[in-house]
Amino acid sequence: MGGTHTTDAPLKALLGALIITAVVFLAELIAGVVSGSLALLSDAMHMLSDATGLIIALLAMLIGRRKATDRSTFGHRRVEVVAALFNAVVVTLVVVWILIQAIGRLGSGTEIDTTLMISVAVIGLLANAASALILMGQRHASLNMRGAFLHVITDMLGSVAVIVAGVVIALTGWTAADTLASLAIVALVLPRSLKLLTDSLSVLLNRVPDGIDLQEVERELLEIPHVEDIHDLHVWSTEGVNNLATCHLVIDEGHDSRCGVLDEAQERLRTFGIEHSTIQLEHRDHASHEVVCD
Template sequence: MKEHRNGDGEVAHDHAHQHGVSADADRRWLALALGLIATFMVAEVIVGVLAGSLALITDAGHMLTDAASIVLALIAIRLAARPAKGSYTYGLKRAEILSAQANGITLLLMACYFVFEGVRRLINPHEVEGGLVFVTALVGIAVNVAATWCISRANRSSLNVEGAYQHILNDLFAFIATAIAGAVVWLTGFVEADAIAALVVAALMVKAGWGLVRASGRIFMEAAPQNMDPEIVGRQLTSIDGVAEVHDLHIWEITSGQAALSAHVLVDTRADCHGVRAQLEELLHTDHGIDHTTLQIDHTAVPAGDHCAEAHGPSYRSGRDGG
C-alpha cells in the first residue's frame, strides 16, 4: 500500500505492489528432490553401518537434515501463500524465514556433533570398508546432482528455498569428500581418511548454516536488504525536484526478495505533492525494485506538530537552494 497526503492534508492510499512467486512449481520440484533424498538416505544408513564408515553415516545425517529442510520449505510455502487476515497483516510470509533459520541452526548443531565424532575417530580409528564407502559415495553424488538440479529449478530468490538448496549442495560436496576418503581407505588402508572426510563435511555444514542464520537474522531484525544502502536511497529521494527533506526512512524485508519502504517526505510549498510522489515511486521501483511503499508527503509550510514531532533516524536534505 502507498500512502500520501493531498494538498488538504487528507491521507490517500493506493495499492500498487505485486508479488509473483510460482509456489506450485516450487512444491513440485521440492517434492521430487525430497523423494530422491529420502530413498537414498535409508540405503546409506544401512551401508554406513555395514561398512563402519563415519563419513557415510555423517552424510546420511546430513541427508536427514536435507529432507527435513525440504519438508520445512514445503510447509512454509503453503503457509506463506495464505492471505493476510486478522492480526497477521502481512499474512504468514515470514514462515519461510523461520524455515530458513531452522535449516541453518540444524546444520550448525549437526556440524558440532560430527566434529566431536570425527576427532574421536581420529584418536581411536575404526575399521572401514573403503570399497563399499567409495561405491556408495559415487551413487550419492549422482543422487545429489539430480536433487540439486531439481531445487535449482525452484525459486531460489526465496531464502526458504535457498536454505534447502544449500543443504543439498553441501551434501553433494560432502559425498565428493566421502568418495575420496573411501578410495584412500580402499587403496592405502589409511582409515583415518574417513574421519577427515567427516570433518570436511562438518566444516561445509558450518559455512552453509552460519550463512542461513545470518541472512534470516537480518530479516527478523528488519535490516535493509543486504545489497541496499539506505543512505544512498535517502540521497536519491532528495534528488527529485521539489523534495526538501526525507526522514523516518525505513527499509526492511517482509520476506526474502520482498523489500518494503516507508518515509516521511517534505516537499517545497509550491511543489505538486502528487507528482513528486509518483516520481519517488518510479525511482524506487526502477532503481531498487521496491514496490511496497508507504510515503507520507507534506509541504514544508505545514507546522511540524501536524506531521512529525521528532524525526527518527537520519534526515536527508536537498542540496538545492531553498530546499
C-alpha cells in the same frame, strides 16, 4: 493457468527433492553403520538435517501461500523465514556433532568397508545431483528455496569427499582419510549454515536487505525536485526476496503537484529493487504533528 503453474513449481521442486533426500539418508545411514564409515554417517546426518529442513519448508510454504488477512496484513510468507532459521540451527547442531565424533575418532584406526562406503556415496552423489537439478530453477523463489538448494549442493560436495576418502583407504589402508573427509564436510557445511542463519535473522529483525545502501537511497530521494527533507525512511523485506520501503518526504510549501513527486520517488526506489513503497508527502508545518522514529 500460467500463474498457478509458477506458484506450484517451488512446492513440487521441494517435494521431489525431499523424496530423493529421504531415500539417500536411509541408504547412507544403514551403509554407514554396516561399513563403519564415519564420513558416510556424517553425510547421512547432514541428509537427515536437509530432509527435516525440506519438510519444514514444505509446511511453511503451504502456510505462506495463504492470503493476507485483517490480522496478518503482510500475508504469511515470513513463516518460510522462520523455517529457514530452524533449518540453519539444525544443520549447525549436526555439524557440531560430526566435529565431535571426528575428533574422538582421530587415531582410532577403525576398520571400514570401503566397497560399501564408495558404492553408497556414489548413489548419494547421483541423487543429490538430481535434487540440485530439480531445485535449481526455483532457488531464487524464497529464502527457503535458496537454503534448500545450497544444502543439496553441499551434500554433493560431501558425497565427493566420502568417495575420495573411500578410494584413498582402499588403495593405501589409511583410515584417517575417513575422519579427514568428515572434517571436510564440516568445513563445507558450517559456513553455509551460518550464512543462512544470519540471513534469516536479518529478515526477522527487519534489517536493511543486503545490496541496499540506505544513505544512497536517501540521497536519491533528496535529489527529487521540491523535496526539502526526508525522515522515517525504512527498507526491509518480509520474506528475504521482495523489498519494501516507507518514508516521509517534506516538500516545499509552494508545490501542489504531489503526484509528480510521488511518481518520481517510487520510480527511484524501483532502481534499488524496491517495488512496494508507502510514501507520505508533507509540508514543514506538519512536523508538530509527527512522532519521528529513531
